[in-house]
Amino acid sequence: MTEGKTTAVNAAGGDPPPSRKLFSGPQPNVAQAAGYPDAPPRMGFFTDTSVCIGCKACEVACKEWNSVPEDGLELTGMSYDNTQGLGADTWRHVAFIEQRKPLGGQEPGVDHSGFDVFEAARNLGSSPASPGPGATAPSPESAPAGAPAGSISPVSPDGRTELRWLMSSDVCKHCTHAACLDVCPTGALFRTEFGTVVVQEDVCNGCGYCVPACPYGVIDQRKEDGRVWKCTLCYDRLGVGMEPACAKSCPTDSIQFGPLEELRERAAARVAQLHAAGVTDARLYGESPDDGVGGDGAFFLLLDEPEVYGLPPDPVVTTRDLPAMWKHAAMAAASLAALGFASFVRRPR
Amino acid sequence: MSESDVTRKGVEGARPGREALTGARAGRRRRRRGRGEQPVVPDARFSSYYGKPVLNKPTWKPLDIAGYLYLGGLAGGASLLAAGAHATGRPDLARVTKLGAAGAITVSLGALVHDLGRPARFINMLRVVKPTSPMNMGSWLLAGYAPLTMAAAAADVAGRYRLVGAGATAAAAALGPAVATYTAVLLSDTAVPSWHEGYRELPFVFAGSGASAAAGLALAFVPAAQAGPARRMAVLGAALELGAFQLMKRHIGLAAEPFEQGRPHKLLRAAEMLTAGGAALAAYAGAGAGPRAGWRGRAPAVAAGLALLTGSAALRFGVFHAGVHSAEDPKYTVVPQRERMRARAG
Numbered sequence A: 001m002t003e004g005k006t007t008a009v010n011a012a013g014g015d016p017p018p019s020r021k022l023f024s025g026p027q028p029n030v031a032q033a034a035g036y037p038d039a040p041p042r043m044g045f046f047t048d049t050s051v052c053i054g055c056k057a058c059e060v061a062c063k064e065w066n067s068v069p070e071d072g073l074e075l076t077g078m079s080y081d082n083t084q085g086l087g088a089d090t091w092r093h094v095a096f097i098e099q100r101k102p103l104g105g106q107e108p109g110v111d112h113s114g115f116d117v118f119e120a121a122r123n124l125g126s127s128p129a130s131p132g133p134g135a136t137a138p139s140p141e142s143a144p145a146g147a148p149a150g151s152i153s154p155v156s157p158d159g160r161t162e163l164r165w166l167m168s169s170d171v172c173k174h175c176t177h178a179a180c181l182d183v184c185p186t187g188a189l190f191r192t193e194f195g196t197v198v199v200q201e202d203v204c205n206g207c208g209y210c211v212p213a214c215p216y217g218v219i220d221q222r223k224e225d226g227r228v229w230k231c232t233l234c235y236d237r238l239g240v241g242m243e244p245a246c247a248k249s250c251p252t253d254s255i256q257f258g259p260l261e262e263l264r265e266r267a268a269a270r271v272a273q274l275h276a277a278g279v280t281d282a283r284l285y286g287e288s289p290d291d292g293v294g295g296d297g298a299f300f301l302l303l304d305e306p307e308v309y310g311l312p313p314d315p316v317v318t319t320r321d322l323p324a325m326w327k328h329a330a331m332a333a334a335s336l337a338a339l340g341f342a343s344f345v346r347r348p349r
Numbered sequence B: 001m002s003e004s005d006v007t008r009k010g011v012e013g014a015r016p017g018r019e020a021l022t023g024a025r026a027g028r029r030r031r032r033r034g035r036g037e038q039p040v041v042p043d044a045r046f047s048s049y050y051g052k053p054v055l056n057k058p059t060w061k062p063l064d065i066a067g068y069l070y071l072g073g074l075a076g077g078a079s080l081l082a083a084g085a086h087a088t089g090r091p092d093l094a095r096v097t098k099l100g101a102a103g104a105i106t107v108s109l110g111a112l113v114h115d116l117g118r119p120a121r122f123i124n125m126l127r128v129v130k131p132t133s134p135m136n137m138g139s140w141l142l143a144g145y146a147p148l149t150m151a152a153a154a155a156d157v158a159g160r161y162r163l164v165g166a167g168a169t170a171a172a173a174a175l176g177p178a179v180a181t182y183t184a185v186l187l188s189d190t191a192v193p194s195w196h197e198g199y200r201e202l203p204f205v206f207a208g209s210g211a212s213a214a215a216g217l218a219l220a221f222v223p224a225a226q227a228g229p230a231r232r233m234a235v236l237g238a239a240l241e242l243g244a245f246q247l248m249k250r251h252i253g254l255a256a257e258p259f260e261q262g263r264p265h266k267l268l269r270a271a272e273m274l275t276a277g278g279a280a281l282a283a284y285a286g287a288g289a290g291p292r293a294g295w296r297g298r299a300p301a302v303a304a305g306l307a308l309l310t311g312s313a314a315l316r317f318g319v320f321h322a323g324v325h326s327a328e329d330p331k332y333t334v335v336p337q338r339e340r341m342r343a344r345a346g
């Protein structure tokens, strides 16, 4: 942590290496731009919502590992989702959506009819394709090949199955261009060597500026102490080579953790697989380095428009426009000075 | 877009929560008010997650932060008047504006610290220099500006250290315009639609508003004979504020809507009337400013001053609340972004 802090100060304040930290657009090496000369590969999450079962193991694991306090025990009455959204005390949030749409879109597109679960359980840990306890996400090579098209559950004749549930575990996006980090006046938010974005709670002074700056509504203020909190991508676990708690606990590998490059490849293959299986709704969200935040460190595979999940369809980091803002403010200040001067100029009589 | 929702035929109308729509038209909907105003853009259909906001809304306390914006503008404008009065030999005007600037910036810093929760937390702001953070830049600006205003005021009241006083007055006037306008960047550099979209015009609105507030302060407390510049500043400031604000609302599309609804609308209407009325009254007071002495002769100027001071405050509160509102309703986040994507797709 200490090392991260000092570097963060240099990266955020002082003199950053000239023009390497960009305001927007693709930035191939975020950690290096933030002042880590030999950084490890950028790490991130790929959350494949097509296999999420809404069990909330990630929410619980996150809370336990990070000692995140209770965030209100209320029943919303709107759906099974009583967590409602990300905030200071919710760093993973499982969205739950019920839709009048054919069931098929929800399925991973893989036909399981000939699959014997008991057989699979007996073989657990005996082959690389069925890793035992303690294993992490499967490597991309071991992922199953494209499923045959047309294996989607048909709509029953009376139409009653025209309903689907979408579940998606939301998290801080660890933006390439993180507005929260840019606007933080104290340098409490900093970029780690893994390219993630973390708050140092001992530096945060509770100004709350990052809260409205985040285009995704992630970071928020804890009422009790006024400071802000959000997902750290388990910086402490990463430091010792462990995967984040949520990914570790996810029973379906909906949350996959790894080097961002590898995750992007895996995600592209997964989308192709789903499209081949007829799940045309499947799309990636936040994976493109060309988007408004320069790509997310935590990106998603969604089965509907982002806004259906409560995600902004086209987020842009606010600091992209900051140079223009300063320019306009300077012009306005000059106008004000001129106005003040004009007030004292005597009109010729 | 999906046309899905969570209602089932049998339970419609049972409980509000049950009716929450996840699919199309799930956003909250408001009736437009106002005298035959044309909608800025037609009501848009959009999807949302049970109408929940996409953004986390600002956690700032309205009184602290809108007050901070207002007092910063007042101080910045007052510093300009102070320098002018100092240079042109208007001692009463100089005294009032120097004290006003120092007082306003002190209270404004107090408001900021109150919002932070602990005085020591302000010091954390000065631990880095960070041009990407308007709040950091503002803190440095205030750290330089506030002592200058205090030195200027102290020297004036004490009647000593004239050279130091003159220097501080001039330096405060140099920083004043920045103090009045940087707060616009502070608001705009967020994802809050109604604040961000207006980043081009908002600094000018705040500049005008700061000028009219400072002019109001002078009009209320300075004898007419010395208040000429304040009267002119009132008219110019009001024109800049109102003009820039109209321009802004015309340019920012859907993000202008929160300015036209509910509490922000009331506040901004009041601001408009007070500022325009105050400026007109100031001009009238100037036209009638003759040898008439005493409170009766001063009444229009005092009324104008109070109207301008209140109007500027109402503007800041209106802008603040409109922004919070635009963050609370997913419509203002989703619809413009969708439009942007559609435009890009061609």
Ligand code: SF4
Pocket (backbone or CB within 6 Å): A172, A173, A174, A175, A177, A178, A179, A180, A181, A197, A213, A214, A215, A216, A217, A218, A219, A230
């Ligand atoms: S999603 Fe929000 S909180 Fe997370 S890095 Fe991006 S701007 Fe910061």
